[in-house]
Amino acid sequence: MKHLIFQTNNTWTGTLLRWTIGIVFIPHGLQKTLGLFGGMGWSKTMELFTENLHLPYGVACTVILVEFLGSISLLLGWGTRFWALSFIGLLTGIMFTSHLDNGFFMNWFGTQKGEGCQFDILAIGIVVTLLIEGGGKLSVDHWISTKNTLKK
Numbered sequence: 417m418k419h420l421i422f423q424t425n426n427t428w429t430g431t432l433l434r435w436t437i438g439i440v441f442i443p444h445g446l447q448k449t450l451g452l453f454g455g456m457g458w459s460k461t462m463e464l465f466t467e468n469l470h471l472p473y474g475v476a477c478t479v480i481l482v483e484f485l486g487s488i489s490l491l492l493g494w495g496t497r498f499w500a501l502s503f504i505g506l507l508t509g510i511m512f513t514s515h516l517d518n519g520f521f522m523n524w525f526g527t528q529k530g531e532g533c534q535f536d537i538l539a540i541g542i543v544v545t546l547l548i549e550g551g552g553k554l555s556v557d558h559w560i561s562t563k564n565t566l567k568k
Contacts, residue, residue, distance in 0.1 A: 421497050422560045423550055430496065430552025433542050437503065438491035440539070445484030475509075482506045490546075493555020500546040507543070511536035 424430055447455020456464065458480065465476035483506070486499040515533040522534045551557035 419561075421495055422557045424493075424496065424552055424555060424557045424561055425549050426558060427549070427552050430546060430549040431493070431554050432552075433546050433549070434490040434493055434496055434551055434555070437539060437542050437546070438487045441483050441503075442487040442491065445480070445487045448480045449484045469513075479506060479509075490551075493551035493557050496551035496555060496557050497547055500543040503543040504540060504547070507536045507540050511540075 443453045446452040448461040449458055451457030451460075455461070461480060462473075462476055465471045465479065466473055469476075471479070482499075482502045486502050486506075489495055489499045490503075511533045515531050515536055518528050518530045519532040520534055521528070521532045523531050
């Protein structure tokens, strides 16, 4: 099981992709957990998710934790495949519950009711690649998998 989670190709591909998704999502996670970058923080975000969007409490917590802990973990390259799978679930859920009804395109000019699914599809493509590739160079995953290989 450990091999499935931590094994990685020793390339820059995984590194660049996980840094990209981590940098994009860490502000979202910080908005939802700590109220930074104009966010509402944990309590108000949970209230919005559970009362306004009618998400179950566990799902609402998972959304916040994946964006926050998942982003940090991807930046470090720790459990890359696990977090990639988590982001696939997160982004697919967001796409089908919030964005698909608004069409394909993002709302660049404020002319739509909301955001389309364009960004979701792009981000899913990145995390699917991470699921296949692993964390790459400069990752905790690489260090763990190399350390285990050296012991044998």
